[in-house]
Amino acid sequence: MSVQTGRRGEDRRSGVLLLGLDIAATSSGWLLTALCLAYVLTALCLHPDQYLRLSESYARPFVFFLPMLLAAGLGLLALTFSRHNPTRFMLDTLRQRWQAATPVVVLFFLGITAFTTLKVTIPQVIPFYADRMLAELDFRLHGTDPWAWAHSVVPEPVSAIIYAAYGYGWLVQWFGTLLFVAFWNSPVRRLRYLWAFALTITLCGTVLATVLSSTGPIFYDEFYGGDRFAGLQIALAGDAHAASVHAYANYLLQTYESGRPELGGGISAMPSMHVAIATLNAFFLSGFGRRWAVAGWCFAALILFGSVYTGWHYAVDGYLSILVVSMLWYLTGRFILPQVNQDRLEIGLPVPDPAPQ
Numbered sequence: 001m002s003v004q005t006g007r008r009g010e011d012r013r014s015g016v017l018l019l020g021l022d023i024a025a026t027s028s029g030w031l032l033t034a035l036c037l038a039y040v041l042t043a044l045c046l047h048p049d050q051y052l053r054l055s056e057s058y059a060r061p062f063v064f065f066l067p068m069l070l071a072a073g074l075g076l077l078a079l080t081f082s083r084h085n086p087t088r089f090m091l092d093t094l095r096q097r098w099q100a101a102t103p104v105v106v107l108f109f110l111g112i113t114a115f116t117t118l119k120v121t122i123p124q125v126i127p128f129y130a131d132r133m134l135a136e137l138d139f140r141l142h143g144t145d146p147w148a149w150a151h152s153v154v155p156e157p158v159s160a161i162i163y164a165a166y167g168y169g170w171l172v173q174w175f176g177t178l179l180f181v182a183f184w185n186s187p188v189r190r191l192r193y194l195w196a197f198a199l200t201i202t203l204c205g206t207v208l209a210t211v212l213s214s215t216g217p218i219f220y221d222e223f224y225g226g227d228r229f230a231g232l233q234i235a236l237a238g239d240a241h242a243a244s245v246h247a248y249a250n251y252l253l254q255t256y257e258s259g260r261p262e263l264g265g266g267i268s269a270m271p272s273m274h275v276a277i278a279t280l281n282a283f284f285l286s287g288f289g290r291r292w293a294v295a296g297w298c299f300a301a302l303i304l305f306g307s308v309y310t311g312w313h314y315a316v317d318g319y320l321s322i323l324v325v326s327m328l329w330y331l332t333g334r335f336i337l338p339q340v341n342q343d344r345l346e347i348g349l350p351v352p353d354p355a356p357q
Contacts, residue, residue, distance in 0.1 A: 028336050032195055036107045039202055043114035050261040051117045057263040058113050066105070069175055097183045104182035104194065111201060118206050119266030120255075122213050128223055130214040134270055135228065138314045146308045146315040147217060151235045154309065160241040165299070166306035167244055170274055173299065177281045193284050196325070196332045204276045204324055209268045216269030218249055218311035232311045245310050275318035278303040279325040 044051045074093060078086030138146055154162065178197070184190050215222070218236075220229045236242045248264075255265040278300040285296030304322075307313040 029191060032198060036111055036198055040110045040114045043117040047117050047121060054116050054261050055113045062109055070179055073176055073179060101182035108178060115201055115205050116266055119268050120261045122210050122268055125210055126213040128213050128215050130212045130270060131220050134214055134314045134316055137316050147232050147311055150309040156239055159239055162306045162309050163241050163244055165302050166310055170303060173281060174277050192332045192336050195336050196280055196328050199328045200276050200280055200325055204271050204321055205273050208271050212270040214269040215267050216312050236311060269313050270317045271321040272307050272313045272317040274307055275304050276321035276325050279322050283329045
């Protein structure tokens with residue numbers, strides 16, 4: 001009896017170690033968790049009313065949208081890898097991975113609420129100022145306004161693809177990739193992605209967005225006066241597929257003028273978070289082979305083009321995002337992966353083959 005009890009105890013301890021590593025309970029994992037919670041507490045302490053209001057606003061789509069996306073993703077994986085019994089595959093995945101996935105999803109919810117809270121308050125910290133510089137830089141680099149060139153090479157019927165990819169496609173890829181990582185049974189590469197994701201949100205979405213406070217071409221004339229981007233407004237007004245851009249732009253202006261934090265609110269152009277997330281996911285997908293790499297980078301290129309075509313961003317917004325995310329992906333591979341592998345050795349777990357850089 002004592003031997004059996006001892007074995008069960010060892011099994012439980014082994015399970016705890018594996019689970020602990022899987023939910024990032026390593027030195028790097030604890031540091032990442034601390035970073036995320038510090039980010040959340042910063043937003044909560046600086047703007048408690050806004051944070052709580054936004055948390056209520058985000059809770060409804062999270063409860064509705066994430067389970068649908070999870071079911072669709074698991075269903076696709078089940079049909080790919082277990083076509084003979086897809087239901088069992090889905091249930092087994094949920095049972096085996098929900099404990100590891102839950103902290104990731106919870107931290108993402110808290111973090112995205114903090115991100116929007118801080119984004120909404122950017123003009124209160126540093127009023128919009130950088131657009132004239134960014135517009136001029138864009139023009140000098142390209143010899144013309146990039147939005148004008150983009151509209152000249154893409155006919156209106158094709159623009160429907162751009163608007164769909166930039167809006168719905170990007171959201172699905174963003175949430176879908178994060179959910180995949182949350183349920184992914186690859187602790188080392190999983191932790192690398194989560195580190196890169198958290199740093200991208202913090203540095204690109206908050207620090208640089210505040211330092212380079214800007215509105216983007218679509219709001220330039222509204223905030224700075226004049227008709228610098230009147231041509232862009234005319235081009236968008238003449239595109240029957242641009243209704244979503246007009247609706248969201250009006251929504252952002254209304255929330256800005258009202259001063260109330262709302263779901264998806266906040267005006268900020270530089271750097272582009274759309275391009276940043278798409279670039280990060282392209283790096284991530286490149287680790288699964290050439291086909292996934294091509295798909296990921298083609299989508300990132302489409303998002304970069306769409307950010308200019310829709311008028312939300314200057315081209316340089318995307319260029320900076322690509323530069324910063326590339327550096328973060330390199331640094332997480334350079335410093336995070338060796339530390340996690342060392343943690344695995346210390347608790348007696350095998351070290352996997354190096355992940356693609």
